Amino acid sequence: MEKFILAIDQSTSGTKALVIHQDGKIVAKSAAEHQQIYPAPGWVEHDPDEIYENVKRTAQEALKLAGISAVQLAALTITNQRETAVMWDRTTGKPIHHAIVWQCQRTADECAALQEAGFAPLVRSATGLMLDPYFSASKWHWMLRNAEEARTLLAQGKLLAGTMDSWLVWKLTGGNVHATDYTNASRTSLFNIYSLQWDAAMCDLFGVPLEVLPVVKSSDDLFGCTADIDLWPEAVPISGVIGDSQAALFGQQCWEPGMAKATYGTGTSVLMNVGGKPALSEQGLVSAIAWGRDGQIEYALEAVIRVSGDSIKWVRDNLGLFRSFAEMGELLAQAPRNEGVYLVPAFVGLGAPYWDPYARAAITGMHRSTGKPHIIRAALESIAYQVRDAVELMQAETGIRLKVLRADGGASDNAVLMQFQADLLDIHVAKSDIAELSAMGSVYLGGLGVGFWRSVEEIPTRHLSYHAYEPSMDMHERETHYTGWKRAVAAVLRSDAKAEATSRGVNHNEGVGT
Numbered sequence: 001m002e003k004f005i006l007a008i009d010q011s012t013s014g015t016k017a018l019v020i021h022q023d024g025k026i027v028a029k030s031a032a033e034h035q036q037i038y039p040a041p042g043w044v045e046h047d048p049d050e051i052y053e054n055v056k057r058t059a060q061e062a063l064k065l066a067g068i069s070a071v072q073l074a075a076l077t078i079t080n081q082r083e084t085a086v087m088w089d090r091t092t093g094k095p096i097h098h099a100i101v102w103q104c105q106r107t108a109d110e111c112a113a114l115q116e117a118g119f120a121p122l123v124r125s126a127t128g129l130m131l132d133p134y135f136s137a138s139k140w141h142w143m144l145r146n147a148e149e150a151r152t153l154l155a156q157g158k159l160l161a162g163t164m165d166s167w168l169v170w171k172l173t174g175g176n177v178h179a180t181d182y183t184n185a186s187r188t189s190l191f192n193i194y195s196l197q198w199d200a201a202m203c204d205l206f207g208v209p210l211e212v213l214p215v216v217k218s219s220d221d222l223f224g225c226t227a228d229i230d231l232w233p234e235a236v237p238i239s240g241v242i243g244d245s246q247a248a249l250f251g252q253q254c255w256e257p258g259m260a261k262a263t264y265g266t267g268t269s270v271l272m273n274v275g276g277k278p279a280l281s282e283q284g285l286v287s288a289i290a291w292g293r294d295g296q297i298e299y300a301l302e303a304v305i306r307v308s309g310d311s312i313k314w315v316r317d318n319l320g321l322f323r324s325f326a327e328m329g330e331l332l333a334q335a336p337r338n339e340g341v342y343l344v345p346a347f348v349g350l351g352a353p354y355w356d357p358y359a360r361a362a363i364t365g366m367h368r369s370t371g372k373p374h375i376i377r378a379a380l381e382s383i384a385y386q387v388r389d390a391v392e393l394m395q396a397e398t399g400i401r402l403k404v405l406r407a408d409g410g411a412s413d414n415a416v417l418m419q420f421q422a423d424l425l426d427i428h429v430a431k432s433d434i435a436e437l438s439a440m441g442s443v444y445l446g447g448l449g450v451g452f453w454r455s456v457e458e459i460p461t462r463h464l465s466y467h468a469y470e471p472s473m474d475m476h477e478r479e480t481h482y483t484g485w486k487r488a489v490a491a492v493l494r495s496d497a498k499a500e501a502t503s504r505g506v507n508h509n510e511g512v513g514t
Contacts, residue, residue, distance in 0.1 A: 002021075002022075002068075002072060003022060003072055003073070003074040003452065004019050004020060004021055004022070004027070004066065004068060004072055004073055004074065005019075005020045005073065005074055005075050005076075005077060005240075005443050005446060005447055005452060006018070006019055006020075006059060006062065006063070006073050006075075006076045006077070006236070007019075007020060007076075007077045007078075007079070007240075007436075007439040007440075007442055007443045007446075008055055008058075008059065008076065008077065008078045008079070008168065009079050009080075009244070009436065009438055009439040009442075010051060010055065010078065010079070010080045010081060010164055010165075010168060011080075011081050011244060011265065011266070011438075012081045012084075012101065012102070012103070012265065012266040012267075013033060013034075013036075013266055014031055014032055014033040014034055014054070015031065015032050015034065015051060015054040015055055015058055016029060016030065016031045016058060016436070016439065017029070017030045017031075017055070017058035017059040017061070017062035018062060018436060018439050018443075019062050019063065019065075019066040019068065020439075020440070020443045022452060022453075022460075023460050024440075024459070024460035024461070026436060027066050028062045028063075028065035028066035029062060029065070029436075030057075030058040030059075030061035030062040030065065031058060032054040032057060032058050034046060034047065034050050034051050034054055035047060035050060037098060040106070042104070042105035042106065042108075042347075042348055042349075043104050043105065043106050044100075044101040044103045044104040044348070045098035045099060045100060045101060045104070046084065046098060046099040046101055047095075047098055047099070048086050048088070048095045048098070048099045048164075048167055049094075049095065051099075051164070051167075051168075052167070052168065052171045055168060055171075055172075056228070056230065056231050059076075059231065060231070060232070063232075069232075069234075070226075070231075070232035070233075070234040070236055071234050073234075073236045074237070074447070074450050074451075074452045075236065075237045075238065075239045075240060075446045075447065075449070075450045075452065076172070076226060076236050076237070076238050076239075076446075077238075077239060077240030077241070077439075077442035077443050077445070077446035077447075078165050078168055078169065078238070078240070078241045078242075078442060079240075079241075079242055079243070079244045079247040079438045079439055079441065079442040080163065080164040080165040080168070080184070080243060080244060081101070081102060081164055081244060082102060082163065082164075082183075082184060082187045082243040082244060082245065083102035083134060083135050083136050083139075083163065083187045083188070084099050084100065084101045084102050084136075084163060084164050085099060085100045085136040085139035085140050085143070085161070085163065086099045086161070086162055086163070086164060086166070086167045087140060087143045087144075087147065087150065087159060087160065087161045087212075088159075088160055088167070088170075089149065089153055089158055089159070089160075090158050090159070090160045090175065090178075091158050093170075093171065093175055095167075096143065096147040096148075096149045096150055096153065096159070097143050097146075097147040097150075099164065099167075100139040100142065100143070102134055102135075102267075103134075103266075103267070103306060103307075103348045104133065104139065104348070105133050105348050105349055105357050106133070106139075106142060107133040107138035107139060107141070107142050108133045108349070108357040108358060110133070110138050110141070110142070111131050111132055111133050111138055111357070112357075114131055114205070115131045119131060119205060122201070122205070123189060123202065123205070124280065125280075126192045126193075126194075126199050126201065126202055127186070127188075127189050127190070127191060127192065127193060127199070127202060128186070128193045128278055128280060128286060128287025128288060129187075129189050129286055129287070129288075130284070130286065130355055131189075132355060132357065133357055134304060134306070134351065134357075135187060135188060135189040136163060136187065136188040136189065136190070137188055137189035137190050137202065137206035137208055138189070138206060140161050140206070140208045140212075141206050141207045141208055143161075144207065144208070145207075154209065154212070157211070159212050160178055160212055160214075161208065161212040161213060161214075162178065162180055162213070162214050163180060163184045163187070163188065163243075165180055165181065165184050165241050165242075165243070166178065166179065166180045166184070166214045169223050169224065169238060169241065171228065172224075172226050172227070172228055172231070172238060173223075173224040173225065173226065173227050173228075173238070174227035174228055176224060176227060177223060177224035177238075178214045178215065179214045179215045179216070179217055179223050179224070179241075180214040180215070180216055180217070180241070181216065181217055181218065181219045181221075181241045181242055181243075181291075181292065182196065182216060182217070182218060182219065182289045182291070182292040182297065183219065183242050183243040183246040183247075183288070183289050183290070183291060183292075184241075184242075184243045185198075185214075185216045185289075186288045186289040187243060187288065189202060189206060190202045190203055190206065190208060190213065191216070193278050193287065193288070193289055193299070194278070196216070196297065197216075198210055198213050198216070217241070217292070218291075218292030218293060218294075218295070219240060219241055219242040219246075219291045219292050219293060219442075219445045219449075220239060220240065220292070220293045220294065220445045220446065220448050220449035221239065221241075221292075221449060222237055222238070222239055222449065222450070223238040223239060223241055224237075224238055225237055225238065226238065237450050239445070239446040239449035239450050240442040240443060240444070240445040240446020240447065240449060241442070241446075242291060242441060242442050242445060244263070244265075244438040245263050245269035245271055245302065245438075246271065246288070246289075246290050246291055246300065246441070247437070247438040247439070247440075247441030247442045247445075248261060248263045248269075248271075248408050248409070248437040248438045248441055249261055249271045249273065249290060249291075249300065249441065250290075250291055250441035250444060250445060251408070251434075251436075251437035251438060251439075251440040251441030251442075251444065252406045252408060252432065252437055252441075253461070254271075254272075254273050254406065255273065255456065256273060257273050257274055257275035258272065258273065258274075258398075258400050259272070259273050259406075260272040260273070260391075260394070260402055260405060260406070261405070261406040261407065261408065261437075262387055262390075262405055262406070262407050262408075262409075262412075263407075263408050263409040263437070263438070264308055264309055264383065264407060264408070264409035264410065264411035264412045264417075265308070265309055265409045265410060265411070266307070266308070266309055266310045266313075267304070267305050267306050267307055267308055267309075267310065267351075268305040268308040268309075268383065268386065268387060268390075268409070268411075269302055269303075269304060269305070270302065270303040270305070270387060270390040270391060270394065270405075271288075271290070271300050271301070271302045272300060272301045272302075272394055272398065272400075273290055273298060273299075273300055274290075274299050274300055274301055274398070275298065275299065276296065276297065276298060276299070277299060278299045279299065279301055279397070279398065281301060281397050282397075283353060283393055283396065283397055284303075284352045284353035284354070284355055284393060285301045285302060285303055285352060285353075285393060285394060285397055286301070286302045286303070286304055286352070287299065287300075287301060287302075288300050288301075288302050291445065293445060293448065294448070301394060301397065301398065303351070303352040303353070303389070303390030303391075303393060303394060304351040304352050305351050305352065305383075305386045305387070305390060306346075306347075306348050306349060306350065306351045307345040307346070307347050307348060308345070308382075308383040308386060308387075308411060309383070309409070309410055309411040310345070310347070311343060311345035311347075311379045311382055311383070312328075312379055312380060312383075312411065314345070314347065314379070315343075315375065315376055315379045316328070319375070321372045321375060321376055322372070322376060325414075328376060329416070331372055331373040331376050332373060332376060332377055332380070332416055334373040335371075335373030335374050335376075335377050337377075338365075338374060338377050338378055338381060338481070338484075339365075339367070339369075339370070339374055340365040340367070340484060341363065341364070341365045341366055341370055341374040341375065341377070341378045342363070342364050342365055342378050342381075342382070342385075342484055342485055342488035343361070343362075343363050343375065343378035343379045343381075343382045344359075344361060344362050344363075344364070344382065344488050344489055344491070344492050345361050345379070345382050346359040346360050346361045346362070346492050347360070347361045350489070350492075350493070352389065352390055352393060353389055353390070353393045354489065354493060356493050356494055358494055359492045359493055359494065360492060361492070362488070362491060362492050363375060363378065364487075364488040364491055365484065365488070380414065380416065380417050380420075381417075381420060381481075381485075382485075383411060383417060383421075384417060384420045384421040384424045385424065385481075385482065385485040387405075387421060387424075387425070388421075388424050388425055388482060391405065391425055402425075402427055403427060403428065404427060404428045404429070404430055405421075405425065405427060405428075405429050405430070406430050406432065406466075407421070407429055407430065407431040407432065408431070408432045408434075408435070408437040408438075409435075409437075410435065412431050412432070413435065415469075418431050418467075418469045419469050419472075421469070422469040422470060422471045422472075423471050423472060423473035423478060424473075424478060424481065424482065425471070426471045426473075426475075426478065427471065428468060428469070428470060428471075429468070429469040430466040430467075430468055430469075431466060431467045431468075431469065432465075432466055433465045433466060433467060434465075444456075444459050447459070
């Protein structure tokens with residue numbers, strides 16, 4: 001009997017279920033979006049129950065489309081939106097509040113107060129992370145203070161906390177397993193990336209009790225078996241649990257130090273494998289665990305971009321400037337240059353290298369002849385500018401000059417964006433022809449964990465292919481574009497964020513090479 005792996009790809013915008021054959025091919029896929037909840041400016045939430053129902057529905061539909069039953073599954077793997085925080089009642093299985101999404105800025109003041117009190121170096125030295133509302137710990141603390149049931153359940157020993165992978169594992173196993181993996185744990189601000197344990201000092205600092213947190217495992221460990229009879233009666237092993245950006249790094253086969261990729265999603269993660277020892281950044285990069293596999297830990301440096309593809313969605317849905325991506329392409333053709341118009345998509349603050357949660361979005365450089373095509377182009381180009389910010393910082397921190405950037409994620413399908421990215425970076429951009437790199441990364445790890453493949457050498461690669469984009473823009477034009485971008489960013493930063501960014505070598509007034 002043929003065996004398959006079912007991958008659950010739970011992202012910021014929706015959930016996909018993919019059935020993968022042992023030869024590495026995707027044989028069936030189902031997808032469902034979930035509601036984006038905005039209760040206040042800068043606040044973003046999801047409904048965990050809605051997400052779990054979508055997981056079950058898409059999983060069942062994917063099996064049906066593939067013409068197989070759960071008994072033919074060697075494993076179920078999970079890759080997930082990172083940092084999104086959930087808390088729930090272990091007895092009823094009900095969330096005590098909507099999930100607080102990684103983009104949410106409601107805890108910006110709390111993080112700023114900790115920063116002003118001098119705790120940022122302590123947090124960085126233990127966790128490798130910035131002191132920022134992007135990460136999970138302050139979100140859990142907010143729930144403990146504001147969710148009506150939180151304190152009662154905590155006192156009764158009934159409260160659990162986790163990132164989205166933990167929530168799904170707990171639900172899929174019928175409440176029998178409360179676990180996460182190293183990659184997701186390393187994004188919480190509570191996990192020590194050196195000792196590989198929850199850090200008691202960080203838990204005290206953020207006010208999150210150790211006892212509510214999950215057990216931490218390697219990505220290729222066995223996390224338990226499915227036990228939700230509403231899903232299917234068979235017990236399917238769960239393995240290959242990993243945060244989506246790290247999953248894409250593994251799926252891109254960036255298995256050697258110095259290899260880097262950018263995942264162009266709702267936000268964008270630029271991630272570089274740095275090997276078996278963590279590399280701490282002093283200039284705005286995040287140190288994280290790339291994955292745990294076969295008893296070994298690999299580390300990564302990451303530049304976090306809060307909003308990239310979501311800016312295109314904003315231009316389409318909020319401004320109504322286009323209805324389809326075909327129409328977007330036609331409008332872009334009408335404005336082959338941005339004519340000095342820039343969109344800084346700081347809808348929920350700015351990440352690396354600025355790390356200003358209070359920055360807000362702006363469109364700059366408009367003139368009387370500015371039209372829809374210019375604003376659409378400005379939104380698209382803002383993604384590439386932010387990636388250049390990230391790559392330049394990464395190169396400065398590591399001393400490694402990237403020769404190629406591997407690209408994946410939904411926005412990487414846009415050829416205009418990918419060509420502009422290659423031009424702006426002046427390097428080769430290799431765009432994967434497989435859109436589902438995060439899912440494939442979790443599949444590779446889960447497959448190794450359950451013996452679907454016995455080694456990385458057995459992982460099939462013949463189906464992997466790339467579209468190459470080569471730089472063709474001259475230096476003067478490239479740097480003129482980038483200088484305009486940095487001036488636009490400077491206009492939305494607070495004065496203290498400007499000063500901090502300048503101290504890290506981010507010059508807002510001059511272009512590189514000009």
